[in-house]
Amino acid sequence: MANSIATAPSVLAESVIASLKGKLPALKNFSSVFSTLEGQAGKTVAVPLIGVSTATEFGSSGYLTQDDATLTVANVTLKHFKVSSRFNPLDLKSFGAEYLVRAFTPTAANAIAEKCLAEVAALVTVANYSSGTNTGAGLTYAEVIAAKGVLDAAKASDVRAFVLNPTYVNGLLADSQIVGAAGLGAQVISSGQLGQVGGANIYQYSNLPTNSESLAGFACGADAIAVASGLPMTEIPGFEVANAVDPDSGLGIQIIMGQEQSGFYNVTATLLFGAAVGRATSLTRLTTA
Amino acid sequence: MTIEEQLIKAASDLSALTAERDELRTAIEASAVKEAKDFESTLAKNAELNTALETLGVEKQGLLAKIAELQANTVTASVEAAKIAASVGVSPVELSPSDVSVEAAAPVNHLQHFLSLPMGAERSSYFAKYKNEIVRGI
Numbered sequence: 311m312a313n314s315i316a317t318a319p320s321v322l323a324e325s326v327i328a329s330l331k332g333k334l335p336a337l338k339n340f341s342s343v344f345s346t347l348e349g350q351a352g353k354t355v356a357v358p359l360i361g362v363s364t365a366t367e368f369g370s371s372g373y374l375t376q377d378d379a380t381l382t383v384a385n386v387t388l389k390h391f392k393v394s395s396r397f398n399p400l401d402l403k404s405f406g407a408e409y410l411v412r413a414f415t416p417t418a419a420n421a422i423a424e425k426c427l428a429e430v431a432a433l434v435t436v437a438n439y440s441s442g443t444n445t446g447a448g449l450t451y452a453e454v455i456a457a458k459g460v461l462d463a464a465k466a467s468d469v470r471a472f473v474l475n476p477t478y479v480n481g482l483l484a485d486s487q488i489v490g491a492a493g494l495g496a497q498v499i500s501s502g503q504l505g506q507v508g509g510a511n512i513y514q515y516s517n518l519p520t521n522s523e524s525l526a527g528f529a530c531g532a533d534a535i536a537v538a539s540g541l542p543m544t545e546i547p548g549f550e551v552a553n554a555v556d557p558d559s560g561l562g563i564q565i566i567m568g569q570e571q572s573g574f575y576n577v578t579a580t581l582l583f584g585a586a587v588g589r590a591t592s593l594t595r596l597t598t599a
Numbered sequence: 600m601t602i603e604e605q606l607i608k609a610a611s612d613l614s615a616l617t618a619e620r621d622e623l624r625t626a627i628e629a630s631a632v633k634e635a636k637d638f639e640s641t642l643a644k645n646a647e648l649n650t651a652l653e654t655l656g657v658e659k660q661g662l663l664a665k666i667a668e669l670q671a672n673t674v675t676a677s678v679e680a681a682k683i684a685a686s687v688g689v690s691p692v693e694l695s696p697s698d699v700s701v702e703a704a705a706p707v708n709h710l711q712h713f714l715s716l717p718m719g720a721e722r723s724s725y726f727a728k729y730k731n732e733i734v735r736g737i
Binding site for chain 1: 733734736
């Protein structure tokens with residue numbers, strides 16, 4: 311390597327967070343507190359749920375009233391996630407640091423994103439969110455609108471989102487009412503991206519678990535799920551540590567890198583992340599049975 | 600060869616030598632005339648150059664006077680600038696030629712600049728813009 315490995319973690323951290331933010335777009339549809347404050351697993355973060363406020367006329371009580379009865383907090387307990395890779399020093403010498411960045415970035419970003427999404431998806435159960443509809447093997451535009459109606463009735467807050475498995479997303483992509491719509495159809499067909507349907511963002515989560523309840527997707531408001539993140543406090547002798555943050559969301563990532571006694575370079579991407587149930591009525595499950 | 604024949608030959612040689620002498624004399628006289636003309640021409644040219652030299656000398660004096668006048672004006676402008684600077688409470692600083700010289704821009708070390716930025720939007724933006732240069736710099 312041309313320079314000391316001391317510079318590599320900073321570059322890796324920025325590279326991983328840039329990739330990670332593109333893999334977790336659904337998180338911006340949840341109530342969140344993302345930070346780069348150092349902590350450890352088990353730390354609890356109080357996440358304010360995005361609510362629907364009602365303005366009132368100023369009166370004798372002045373400002374000492376609370377108009378937003380739905381503004382509550384959900385306590386999110388952070389877990390410590392990490393993905394580590396080991397690199398042969400001969401490979402680094404042969405291919406340079408660019409090899410390290412190109413090889414580690416997508417692997418780490420995919421692994422971390424998958425773990426974070428799994429935390430969210432694990433919450434979507436009958437016990438946590440009782441509202442649900444059997445939408446069968448595929449999902450149609452009409453069923454999306456019906457789910458939107460459920461959220462409307464529950465006064466789920468904006469922004470709305472549908473998180474769906476690939477089968478359901480493909481069902482919508484083939485729905486004549488979507489691809490046949492003038493103006494919208496051409497873009498959907500060419501890009502394969504549904505964007506917004508019925509005022510809600512549509513996200514595909516390829517590894518959405520069924521949770522043993524035939525779960526195939528869910529529709530939610532921003533107050534349904536609370537997520538939080540932080541960074542671990544890391545001090546390992548001989549290892550370099552660097553952090554990076556997504557300036558848009560505040561989501562952070564930490565890179566730890568050092569050379570083991572075996573000679574291998576150990577590179578780790580890590581963060582603290584957690585998810586919790588917010589307002590239970592602001593999410594409706596979509597199931598295949 | 601008989602005495603008569605020798606006399607005839609001597610007379611013939613004398614006649615040839617006489618003719619050759621006359622030719623040389625004519626040539627010398629022509630050369631003298633040509634040299635005299637060239638000398639006169641050289642004198643005339645010399646006179647012209649002397650005149651031109653005198654003219655240039657006059658022009659030189661004029662230019663020197665102009666330079667002196669311009670330098671005097673420059674000094675006056677500097678003094679005026681110093682007066683203006685002093686009137687607004689600023690101490691005038693002499694401008695040296697090195698102050699205005701343009702040095703060639705040094706190549707940017709994107710990795711070092713990236714590392715010098717604090718974590719956040721500016722750093723992320725810089726990384727997005729120069730990702731390849733930064734990675735190659737490790």
